[in-house]
Amino acid sequence: MDSWVPGAAGSLWDVDNLPYGIFSRPGGRRQVGVRVSDHVLDLTGLASRQHLDLADALDAPVLNPLMACSRDQHSGLRSWLRRALVDPAWQTEVAPYLLPLEELELHLPFDVADYVDFYASEHHATNVGRLFRPDQPPLLPNWKHLPVAYHGRAGTIVPSGTGIRRPSGQRRGEGAPDFGPSTRLDIEAELGFVVGAPSRAGAPVPMRDFHAHAFGVVGVNDWSARDIQAWEYVPLGPFLGKSFATSISHWVTPLAALEAAWVPMPRQDPRPLPYLEPDSALALDIAIEVELNGHVVSRPPYRSMYWSPAQMLAHLTVNGASVRTGDLFASGTVSGAAPGEEGSFLELSRGWTEPFGPESRLSLEDGDTVVLRYTAPGVEGGRIALGEVAGTVLPALERPV
Amino acid sequence: MDSWVPGAAGSLWDVDNLPYGIFSRPGGRRQVGVRVSDHVLDLTGLASRQHLDLADALDAPVLNPLMACSRDQHSGLRSWLRRALVDPAWQTEVAPYLLPLEELELHLPFDVADYVDFYASEHHATNVGRLFRPDQPPLLPNWKHLPVAYHGRAGTIVPSGTGIRRPSGQRRGEGAPDFGPSTRLDIEAELGFVVGAPSRAGAPVPMRDFHAHAFGVVGVNDWSARDIQAWEYVPLGPFLGKSFATSISHWVTPLAALEAAWVPMPRQDPRPLPYLEPDSALALDIAIEVELNGHVVSRPPYRSMYWSPAQMLAHLTVNGASVRTGDLFASGTVSGAAPGEEGSFLELSRGWTEPFGPESRLSLEDGDTVVLRYTAPGVEGGRIALGEVAGTVLPALERPV
Numbered sequence: 001m002d003s004w005v006p007g008a009a010g011s012l013w014d015v016d017n018l019p020y021g022i023f024s025r026p027g028g029r030r031q032v033g034v035r036v037s038d039h040v041l042d043l044t045g046l047a048s049r050q051h052l053d054l055a056d057a058l059d060a061p062v063l064n065p066l067m068a069c070s071r072d073q074h075s076g077l078r079s080w081l082r083r084a085l086v087d088p089a090w091q092t093e094v095a096p097y098l099l100p101l102e103e104l105e106l107h108l109p110f111d112v113a114d115y116v117d118f119y120a121s122e123h124h125a126t127n128v129g130r131l132f133r134p135d136q137p138p139l140l141p142n143w144k145h146l147p148v149a150y151h152g153r154a155g156t157i158v159p160s161g162t163g164i165r166r167p168s169g170q171r172r173g174e175g176a177p178d179f180g181p182s183t184r185l186d187i188e189a190e191l192g193f194v195v196g197a198p199s200r201a202g203a204p205v206p207m208r209d210f211h212a213h214a215f216g217v218v219g220v221n222d223w224s225a226r227d228i229q230a231w232e233y234v235p236l237g238p239f240l241g242k243s244f245a246t247s248i249s250h251w252v253t254p255l256a257a258l259e260a261a262w263v264p265m266p267r268q269d270p271r272p273l274p275y276l277e278p279d280s281a282l283a284l285d286i287a288i289e290v291e292l293n294g295h296v297v298s299r300p301p302y303r304s305m306y307w308s309p310a311q312m313l314a315h316l317t318v319n320g321a322s323v324r325t326g327d328l329f330a331s332g333t334v335s336g337a338a339p340g341e342e343g344s345f346l347e348l349s350r351g352w353t354e355p356f357g358p359e360s361r362l363s364l365e366d367g368d369t370v371v372l373r374y375t376a377p378g379v380e381g382g383r384i385a386l387g388e389v390a391g392t393v394l395p396a397l398e399r400p401v
Numbered sequence: 402m403d404s405w406v407p408g409a410a411g412s413l414w415d416v417d418n419l420p421y422g423i424f425s426r427p428g429g430r431r432q433v434g435v436r437v438s439d440h441v442l443d444l445t446g447l448a449s450r451q452h453l454d455l456a457d458a459l460d461a462p463v464l465n466p467l468m469a470c471s472r473d474q475h476s477g478l479r480s481w482l483r484r485a486l487v488d489p490a491w492q493t494e495v496a497p498y499l500l501p502l503e504e505l506e507l508h509l510p511f512d513v514a515d516y517v518d519f520y521a522s523e524h525h526a527t528n529v530g531r532l533f534r535p536d537q538p539p540l541l542p543n544w545k546h547l548p549v550a551y552h553g554r555a556g557t558i559v560p561s562g563t564g565i566r567r568p569s570g571q572r573r574g575e576g577a578p579d580f581g582p583s584t585r586l587d588i589e590a591e592l593g594f595v596v597g598a599p600s601r602a603g604a605p606v607p608m609r610d611f612h613a614h615a616f617g618v619v620g621v622n623d624w625s626a627r628d629i630q631a632w633e634y635v636p637l638g639p640f641l642g643k644s645f646a647t648s649i650s651h652w653v654t655p656l657a658a659l660e661a662a663w664v665p666m667p668r669q670d671p672r673p674l675p676y677l678e679p680d681s682a683l684a685l686d687i688a689i690e691v692e693l694n695g696h697v698v699s700r701p702p703y704r705s706m707y708w709s710p711a712q713m714l715a716h717l718t719v720n721g722a723s724v725r726t727g728d729l730f731a732s733g734t735v736s737g738a739a740p741g742e743e744g745s746f747l748e749l750s751r752g753w754t755e756p757f758g759p760e761s762r763l764s765l766e767d768g769d770t771v772v773l774r775y776t777a778p779g780v781e782g783g784r785i786a787l788g789e790v791a792g793t794v795l796p797a798l799e800r801p802v
Binding site for chain 1: 551
């Protein structure tokens with residue numbers, strides 16, 4: 001039975017999707033919403049009217065209280081939402097809470113606790129290794145044994161649409177380093193996983209418990225200043241080359257909407273250690289499009305990732321580190337095996353040597369707008385959209401300090 | 402005029418110290434307190450009784466609201482506290498809020514936003530470089546041009562006294578990696594700086610604005626599993642080798658208590674770039690003692706650090722990254738030039754080759770207790786103590802996954 005919401009049936013935002021986000025009316029407070037078609041359902045308002053169990057968790061300016069609820073509560077809410085948006089008997093009650101998306105402002109969907117960024121694409125790691133260490137094997141010795149990762153800056157994660165100021169910083173110079181605006185500003189097209197239920201300190205999360213802690217996914221663009229990164233990153237990893245901004249989508253797609261997207265993994269050889277349970281690892285079939293100033297310049301396939309989301313979480317916690325509600329762990333740049341599937345400009349331009357796209361870009365120029373779009377198979381046979389991630393490059397400050 | 406608080410006058414916790422922390426009575430809620438002598442002044446209770454301006458910020462289970470207040474508010478509160486604890490006319494009013502420390506539980510003093518760890522000791526970086534890369538110059542080319550740093554895990558920062566579970570993880574093996582409890586568990590004796598007032602996104606914090614954002618200092622022990630770290634850390638830096646736990650002191654010492662501790666820096670050569678303003682950089686004269694099972698095994702001098710606290714904050718934000726209330730940035734391991742001044746067991750044992758101390762340790766064994774103690778010159782001529790950082794190593798879980 002189709003939804004009574006105009007434009008929903010068969011669209012990318014049908015009732016088999018229903019991602020959560022935070023919106024406000026002009027001048028209003030931040031509230032929890034669910035997207036359906038080109039509308040946002042005001043869940044905060046509707047839940048209080050319907051005396052839903054979760055009304056307290058839904059009366060919040062961020063999704064964290066909702067994400068911290070139990071899986072039973074999440075699936076109860078999702079079932080109720082589908083019923084209310086499909087059964088015409090609910091239309092009179094629910095329709096007043098359905099707001100046109102274009103009249104609303106969307107916000108950062110959750111308070112980000114810790115942000116971890118993985119490096120889980122073999123093709124990306126290989127491409128980068130070839131460019132940076134041409135005389136050595138492209139993958140470092142640890143790469144196929146563990147999903148390499150580092151902590152990023154949670155406090156500079158911004159919602160889609162936020163302008164991205166070109167950072168200034170130190171770059172390797174002739175003899176001494178110089179200082180100025182980055183001349184190698186890049187994107188990283190990624191997928192991010194958001195933690196709902198926290199884990200206990202000292203208790204690793206085995207792969208079979210992935211769904212007990214991972215609530216949903218967001219689109220991620222981990223903007224990167226490659227010249228700053230290249231000079232600073234030894235021996236402790238990327239810092240200022242990444243920490244100026246990371247963009248995420250407005251919408252958090254619950255894993256329940258991605259049940260039809262799980263597919264077999266690429267083979268892992270050598271076989272990982274037992275805690276990374278290679279036999280039960282699954283990939284997600286999510287298609288990504290990288291759009292630069294309106295032109296699609298790349299189509300990275302998430303299903304080509306070497307390490308699975310559950311392996312990432314198992315690795316992240318195997319030393320006893322706990323996760324908290326609002327933790328974000330991202331995949332790292334998604335790059336496929338084929339040309340045209342690269343998730344960064346560094347790779348698309350073959351190390352800044354071959355201009356790509358209709359505008360012959362090497363790296364990002366001021367005013368460039370990048371939009372990452374994501375789709376996946378829906379549970380009812382069609383496709384669903386994940387939240388897009390958009391950002392426009394603003395010129396560097398003239399006098400940064 | 403001496404304080405009327407018993408034991409305060411001339412002690413390490415006199416009224417020229419007055420660090421802030423979070424305490425609870427047995428079964429009670431978390432409240433803001435100030436330490437003086439062996440007592441904690443219940444500031445939450447007293448402020449509500451005295452109708453202090455800051456009563457709202459002081460009625461909180463963490464220091465974040467207090468730390469976010471203005472410098473004028475902070476100095477007003479500090480002046481009022483000193484008067485109330487010195488002038489006998491206040492004794493009748495204030496004494497009921499003075500609680501014996503031994504009857505209280507102390508907690509994590511603030512919600513940690515982002516945690517950044519620097520690598521600011523030349524002696525530490527040199528010692529580590531010699532051990533890890535014996536055939537190369539000990540310092541990497543960027544080290545004297547910028548304060549190297551990385552993001553750590555904020556969610557696993559624990560207060561002094563929390564037991565530290567030995568982590569398990571992957572270590573480099575013969576051919577393939579193996580998995581098990583870390584056999585090279587270590588400490589890192591550090592000093593941490595806590596951000597009070599946030600900065601604006603896109604606006605670097607110049608060194609002259611350090612005091613407008615840095616509220617105070619804490620002791621930090623950045624526990625490190627060197628075998629896990631050595632295998633995982635290329636190319637993105639330390640991750641699971643550090644993320645299992647970082648201990649901080651219960652007490653946050655406001656920078657106002659350290660006004661007499663600023664001293665000239667070691668000379669910086671080559672001269673850093675202008676945004677690191679070498680002419681105005683100052684070091685902090687804080688003495689650290691590393692105590693292992695009751696024996697002092699090392700005395701790292703914080704004044705020997707190569708990069709200054711204000712340089713760290715200027716660097717952290719020069720790319721436009723903002724800081725938030727509750728951000729913690731730590732110095733990295735503090736090691737002096739002389740033997741007996743090392744801030745890690747890796748260095749004390751000369752790379753696990755020379756047992757040190759009365760118990761002939763190389764690395765930490767289960768049951769070992771490490772206490773870091775810190776003192777500094779007080780503004781009234783004596784010395785003040787900073788909060789200590791204690792932790793005892795618990796055995797690894799038998800079946801971690």
